[in-house]
Amino acid sequence: MDVKTVCLGMLSDGEASGYDLKKQFESTFAHFFAAGYGSIYPALSSLHxxxxxxxxxxxxxxRPDRKVYRITDDGLAHLRGALSETNLTHRVRSEFLAAMCFAHLMSAEQIAAILDHRVTELSRYLAMFDEFDECNGEWTDGMRFxxxxxRAITEASKRYIEANRDTLTAAPDLKRTAAQ
Amino acid sequence: MDVKTVCLGMLSDGEASGYDLKKQFESTFAHFFAAGYGSIYPALSSLHxxxxxxxxxxxxxxRPDRKVYRITDDGLAHLRGALSETNLTHRVRSEFLAAMCFAHLMSAEQIAAILDHRVTELSRYLAMFDEFDECNGEWTDGMRFxxxxxRAITEASKRYIEANRDTLTAAPDLKRTAAQ
DNA sequence: CGCAACATGTAAGCGGTTACATGATTAC
DNA sequence: GTAATCATGTAACCGCTTACATGTTGCG
Structure with missing residues (x-):
């Protein structure tokens, strides 16, 4: 499933412009399916x-003119077809975790900086999820899910990092103490 | 950070062939940094x-001949440089979650099939993590982290899906009952 | 006899990112 | 004045995926 299909899916919920879709990619879809204008506009042209x-x-x-897109019957049929696929991927590409694998090559300060940065990002996501909840009423069950x-995995990530950061940032003698 | 850098990082832990590295990409790195031969062999050539x-x-x-690669002093310096970056990404691209956003276009059976498939995949990961623990002693703190x-986010994902699947697969009248 | 594991590579193609290009309006 | 928001697009590039190509040994 590519950006094209996701745009089509978003349009199944109501008409929108490329600019509108971008805002959705930046907010509700940001944590699992990012896309920029360079993907969205060509996708809409192609769908059209x-x-x-x-x-x-x-x-x-x-204000500038806008192009408002609406899904057609063909589009809806096509979308249902794409959704009938059961082998749906869920891929993670994490420079963060890759770097942590090689923590033994870094100083405690470096590791701490990376961990702090990640926790900050996770907190920003949590703040976003809180905002979503405020206008939760209009949402579909799917979006709520x-x-x-x-939120569940973001919270789990944050908890894990906070509970285990000392295993990477503590000085060797402190680590021995913690292990006892 | 690309496949090249991760290969270099793996080699910082001891010499290995492209084939060896592939096995590591398939096991310990599979859940956050996948790579195939088509990326690994060119990466090694380029590093060389x-x-x-x-x-x-x-x-x-x-057995066929093998090419065993070992990191150089230059390589180690380069790796430390790459690791000094603090803005490390952590990206998710999920067809699974994208499909769930449009659950209202699917039948309960379809949704159930997708959810089951995902839970199966998560269970396979958990089984993998259990295997890792058995030979955990040789690992670095980084790899353990x-x-x-x-494991933490895989378990959280599985728990979430199991706790919330009925919000998507229950018939409308049952959902009303559940909400009360 | 066939399949899995061992072992290394190339090349086409695709999908997405990044940077570039433009321009009006509103609010500080 | 200058930044942000609204609004749409193109084009080069890059990195990864997929498919192709080849060959041996060992096990059941």
Missing amino acids: ADGLVDCREEAQDG VCGFG | ADGLVDCREEAQDG VCGFG
């Missing part, structure tokens, strides 16, 4: 060329 | 061309 979405140009006063999932 | 690793060709009887992290 395939007849999977309609496009209406909308003039606005005091996905955001709950995000 | 840059003088960051040495290469020794080893003839074996009853990373595998512990993997």
Whole structure:
């Protein structure tokens, strides 16, 4: 499933412009499916060329024109087909964990800085999830499930790092003490 | 940080062939940094061309020859440089979560199949982490931290799915009952 | 006899990122 | 004035995936 399919999925929930979709990629989808304008606009063009979405140009006063896309019947059928796949991937690519594998080559200060940076990012995500909850009422069960999932693993990540950071940052003699 | 750097990091722990590294990518690194032969062999060639690793060709009887790579002093310096970066990414790309966002377009059976598939994958990871623990003694603190992290979020994922699957697969009238 | 494990590579292609390009309006 | 928000796009590039290509030994 690529950016094209996800855009189509977002449009199944109501019409939107590329700019609107980008905001969704940055907020509710940020923790598991990021995409930039360089992916979104070509995806929408391609969906339009395939007849999977309609496009209406909308003039606005005091603002640039916008292209509002709406899913077609063909598009909905196509989306259902893509969703019928059961072998869906869930991939993680983490420079953070890769670096931690080689912690023995770093100073305690370096490790601490990396860990702090990661915890900060996780906290930003948690703040985002809290914001989502405030306007939770309008959401589908699916979106609630996905955001709950995000919160669950984000909290687990943060807890794990905070509980185990001393195994990497403590001086060797302190580590022996902690092990006793 | 790309496959090249991770290969260099693995070699900082002892000499190995491309084939050996692949096994490590498939086991201990699988849950956060996958790589295939098509990435590994070119990475090793490139590291060799840059003088960051040495290469020794080893003839074996009853088996194909192998190229054993060893990190050089330049390589170690380069690796430390790469590791000094504090802005390390941790990216998730999940078709699974994307599909769950559009659960309202699927049947309960379809959703159940996808959820079951994911739980199976998570269980396979957990079995892998259990295997790792058996020969845990030889590991660095870094590797223990990373595998512990993997287990923590894998368990959290599994628990979350099992606790919340009925919000997506229950019939509408049952959902109302559950909400009360 | 066939399959798994051992072992190394190349090449095409794809999907996504990054940087570039443009321009109006509003708020500080 | 200057930054942020709104708004749409292109093009080069990069890194990874996939498929292809080849060959041996050992085990059941």
